[in-house]
Amino acid sequence: MTRILSRPPRWDILEKFYRVFDKGRKRGCVEQWQKEMPKNLLEQELFDTKIHIEFLTDRREKLNKEFRWTFANMKKLITMDQRIRELNNEISRTFNATKKDIAGLVAQKHEWYKEYELEAEICPANDWSIAGEHEYISDLLFWYVNWDAINILANTNEDHHERHKAYNVPAWKQMMLIDKFVEDGVTWELDALLYDTDASLYSFKDVVRFRPEQFEVRYKLSF
CATH class of the missing domain: 1.10.287 (Helix Hairpins)
Known part of the structure; x- marks a missing residue:
């Protein structure tokens, strides 16, 4: 829609x-x-x-x-891919720590905490400008992205061990120029931003100009 x-x-x-x-x-x-x-x-x-x-x-x-697949542009894409992996690892650590804390509370007879769910999603942070691009275009790109298709919602009721590896997709033709992506694959989120034309209207150049801190994790805890 x-x-x-x-x-x-x-x-x-x-x-x-x-x-x-x-x-x-x-x-x-x-x-x-x-x-x-x-x-x-x-x-x-x-x-x-x-x-x-x-x-x-x-x-x-x-x-x-x-767009030119220069070494500098490839390096920036790898930096973004690593940032997404870091956030996925952060989610795994938070989930594990939460499970441990909840188990401790339940062991102390706090049964009310037994049924819970912690959700996590990698999302764009509040600043979603694109360096060198007009604010009008940055805003349009942000609003018309189908973030639900790009960001996979994770929760504590699923196996989250090294989640980013489970969602790696085959490297595309251009990505085959980047040895790291050939070896490890490309994270789901980065691949979707670059190639999923039903979800993203960002160009390769836009993604290269993203800053790692423009991605963050948002959590929702419910009992």
């Missing part, structure tokens, strides 16, 4: 992009969108979403064609 982001298009940014996109093939699309903009507020929001999705899809296509 497409998320509706109630934000009017920045026509100046769209016009600048479509002047050069695919040799100007869609140069007149911005003017056409302006003419077709509905008067009804709800229809406007739906139309805004349609425009934004098309723009971000075209943008990703352009940037991915221009």
